[in-house]
Amino acid sequence: MMTKEFEERLFSRLPAIVEHFGTPFHIYDEEGIIENGKELKNLFSGVEGFQEFFAVKANPNFEILKIMKKLGFGFDCSSIPELILARKAGALPEEIMFSSNNTSTAEFIEATKNGSCLLNLDDISMINKVPAFPELICFRYNPGERRTGNEIIGNPADSKYGVRHDQIVEAYKMAMKRQAKRFGLHTMICSNQPDYTYMTKTVNMLLEVVEMVSEALGIKFEFINVGGGIGIPYKLDDKPFNMSAFAEEAKILLDQFNQKHGYAPKFFMESGRYMVGPHGVLVTKVINRMSKYKEYVGVDASCISSMMRPAIYYPEGGYHHISVFGKDNGPTERVNVVGSACENNDQFGRDRELPKIVEGDVVIVHDTGAHCYVMASNYNGRLRLQEVMLRSNGNVELIRRAETPEDYFRTMFDFEPKTL
Numbered sequence: 001m002m003t004k005e006f007e008e009r010l011f012s013r014l015p016a017i018v019e020h021f022g023t024p025f026h027i028y029d030e031e032g033i034i035e036n037g038k039e040l041k042n043l044f045s046g047v048e049g050f051q052e053f054f055a056v057k058a059n060p061n062f063e064i065l066k067i068m069k070k071l072g073f074g075f076d077c078s079s080i081p082e083l084i085l086a087r088k089a090g091a092l093p094e095e096i097m098f099s100s101n102n103t104s105t106a107e108f109i110e111a112t113k114n115g116s117c118l119l120n121l122d123d124i125s126m127i128n129k130v131p132a133f134p135e136l137i138c139f140r141y142n143p144g145e146r147r148t149g150n151e152i153i154g155n156p157a158d159s160k161y162g163v164r165h166d167q168i169v170e171a172y173k174m175a176m177k178r179q180a181k182r183f184g185l186h187t188m189i190c191s192n193q194p195d196y197t198y199m200t201k202t203v204n205m206l207l208e209v210v211e212m213v214s215e216a217l218g219i220k221f222e223f224i225n226v227g228g229g230i231g232i233p234y235k236l237d238d239k240p241f242n243m244s245a246f247a248e249e250a251k252i253l254l255d256q257f258n259q260k261h262g263y264a265p266k267f268f269m270e271s272g273r274y275m276v277g278p279h280g281v282l283v284t285k286v287i288n289r290m291s292k293y294k295e296y297v298g299v300d301a302s303c304i305s306s307m308m309r310p311a312i313y314y315p316e317g318g319y320h321h322i323s324v325f326g327k328d329n330g331p332t333e334r335v336n337v338v339g340s341a342c343e344n345n346d347q348f349g350r351d352r353e354l355p356k357i358v359e360g361d362v363v364i365v366h367d368t369g370a371h372c373y374v375m376a377s378n379y380n381g382r383l384r385l386q387e388v389m390l391r392s393n394g395n396v397e398l399i400r401r402a403e404t405p406e407d408y409f410r411t412m413f414d415f416e417p418k419t420l
């Protein structure tokens with residue numbers, strides 16, 4: 001949910017922002033992102049070697065990356081464009097975690113150039129496919145039936161990610177044959193997880209695997225990385241993830257490991273949603289009121305081109321809270337809030353009890369800071385919208401312009417003809 005502070009900062013200015021930029025747009029709250037990042041660092045200040053690698057896939061806007069860099073965070077990248085962006089934001093080799101899957105040779109080449117990065121391999125078959133094998137290597141571990149996941153990412157045993165439990169020792173052995181000398185261990189087995197104890201179990205699981213591999217091969221681990229997947233409250237009554245308790249329990253587990261083995265690996269995470277999700281909203285204007293078998297509010301954004309989550313995770317997930325600017329009280333009605341795409345899942349919210357809405361009202365869709373703009377598509381010729389940043393100093397800045405029909409046509413018409 002949008003925080004009270006973000007709401008105050010935004011709502012006092014919203015009519016002027018809407019007037020100036022026009023709708024629709026995603027707007028991000030720099031102050032909220034910075035405060036949240038500082039709090040995270042503070043909570044983990046007792047954990048030696050704590051490092052967050054911001055998951056670029058959650059929100060790859062360059063201005064967001066610049067904020068993360070200033071906070072001292074690294075980047076989790078999963079593709080060539082994300083690597084390029086992270087390096088452009090000033091990330092040093094060991095500030096980039098390359099957590100890709102089904103990786104191509106071109107991606108390995110890009111990842112290991114410019115001084116390389118923390119290369120995280122998703123499969124044992126990848127070991128002999130890395131052209132320039134780095135000294136420091138990490139594997140993504142999949143515990144299979146040892147753990148359960150959730151509806152977005154699926155159960156580990158059914159998911160396409162990671163090295164199987166019975167392969168993990170062999171994976172490090174093979175990496176050593178390729179001259180790897182430094183090691184890390186990674187996993188990511190949940191998404192939007194609200195329960196911190198699930199993540200604590202994940203830390204414990206990784207430390208057990210570290211022990212197992214260390215014992216088998218006589219190696220030490222420089223770091224463990226618990227991945228992303230930390231949840232945020234999308235619904236009014238969702239409980240926030242207890243980061244403070246997670247930090248405390250992770251520290252206890254790492255300290256115990258230290259007492260037993262005389263060292264502890266550094267503690268990494270690669271959160272995206274937790275870092276930016278609640279610090280963005282979609283602002284969109286009502287353009288039509290329609291009465292069918294249900295009441296429909298048509299807005300000037302579509303899920304397709306602005307935030308796919310409500311469309312692709314319906315009906316189990318993808319819920320985003322909706323409010324109507326300037327209409328907190330008064331009579332309500334049950335409506336569906338929809339976009340214009342020819343796709344029935346293009347609905348920001350269904351059967352929502354909202355204040356009575358008229359054409360011209362401004363609708364706020366909450367928690368669009370992560371996995372929203374970036375998942376949009378051009379289906380139906382729908383053009384991606386603009387992104388705006390509400391700066392800490394009060395400035396409001398366009399940080400990505402809206403797409404134009406020319407952008408949409410460019411890859412069809414703007415190239416040298418090639419024929420076989």
Ligand SMILES: Cc1ncc(COP(=O)(O)O)c(C=O)c1O
Binds near residue numbers: 229230274370
């Ligand atoms: C490998 C990896 N790391 C980190 C993340 C970030 O996850 P979240 O935004 O849920 O924290 C993802 C998300 O899909 C991922 O695939």
